[in-house]
Amino acid sequence: MSASHTAWTLRAVPELASTNETMLEQAALGAADNSWLRADRQTAGRGRRGRAWESPAGNLLLSGVARARAGEGMLAQLSFVAALAVREALSQWVPAGRLLLKWPNDVLLDGAKVCGILLETRATPRELPWVVVGIGVNLAHHPTGLERPATSVCAATGAAPDPGTVAPAVIAAFDGWRQRWREGGFAPIRAAWLATASGLGARIEARLTCRTLAGQFLDLAEDGALVLRLDSGVVETLHAADVFEGTGHAARD
Numbered sequence: 001m002s003a004s005h006t007a008w009t010l011r012a013v014p015e016l017a018s019t020n021e022t023m024l025e026q027a028a029l030g031a032a033d034n035s036w037l038r039a040d041r042q043t044a045g046r047g048r049r050g051r052a053w054e055s056p057a058g059n060l061l062l063s064g065v066a067r068a069r070a071g072e073g074m075l076a077q078l079s080f081v082a083a084l085a086v087r088e089a090l091s092q093w094v095p096a097g098r099l100l101l102k103w104p105n106d107v108l109l110d111g112a113k114v115c116g117i118l119l120e121t122r123a124t125p126r127e128l129p130w131v132v133v134g135i136g137v138n139l140a141h142h143p144t145g146l147e148r149p150a151t152s153v154c155a156a157t158g159a160a161p162d163p164g165t166v167a168p169a170v171i172a173a174f175d176g177w178r179q180r181w182r183e184g185g186f187a188p189i190r191a192a193w194l195a196t197a198s199g200l201g202a203r204i205e206a207r208l209t210c211r212t213l214a215g216q217f218l219d220l221a222e223d224g225a226l227v228l229r230l231d232s233g234v235v236e237t238l239h240a241a242d243v244f245e246g247t248g249h250a251a252r253d
């Protein structure tokens, strides 16, 4: 916390269904901007599109409320802010060069998923927008046998930092990146994200709800969309997809 930044609060509880669910309820009841909740473990941790997030004790399970201020960019951009914050915070325990960001909401460690981020809201049309920023980081444990490989800080370094220590580091880093976003808009976030992006320029597969596209990951659009050049040469901008890297074909220019 510093004077130029918003003050934040952090509460920790032993167990919850989902910190996102609890903070969505709390935010709807008026919980303040920058109030955070950490659970030691979750019994119904969730990812995007109703998927489950494995949430054993020893990992970081954290959610915070972000309320819009006049003149701010789209709150959805905070998923990139959060990814940058997690990378910065984790670099206290892992060499930063081993941490890359994967579109739209993951942090990779040695190429495997170490963190997932989930933004959700139940803001009504009558109120100023707000989101709950949910952050799960595998510190001590990670699932195996998934289609996309996962890892943990412990698996990669041999030591698992305490979630109670990592949480304030992540929140402080989030606060710093959010301040940069407030002052400079999405441009500095986009630049920092692109500088540490995984798969930029490479061939990827983007799975959408009803179709799968393959092509070269060209860029991050001004609004955070993924810019993909299809084999036909057509350039598509995608706002939601599951991205798979290393689809076995060489990137083409």
Ligand code: BT5
Binding pocket: 017, 018, 019, 020, 021, 042, 044, 045, 046, 047, 048, 049, 051, 052, 053, 054, 055, 060, 061, 062, 063, 105, 106, 113, 114, 115, 116, 117, 118, 134, 135, 136, 137, 138, 142, 143, 146, 147, 150, 151
């Ligand atoms: C995400 O979804 O990556 C967002 C995860 C957000 C979790 C946090 S924890 C605190 C807060 N409270 C919540 O209830 N949620 C947030 P997605 O991109 O849809 O990835 C989900 C997929 O990742 C699953 O379908 C699994 O394949 C895989 N997965 C599940 N648990 C994992 C883990 N611990 N580490 C890596 N991958 C996992």
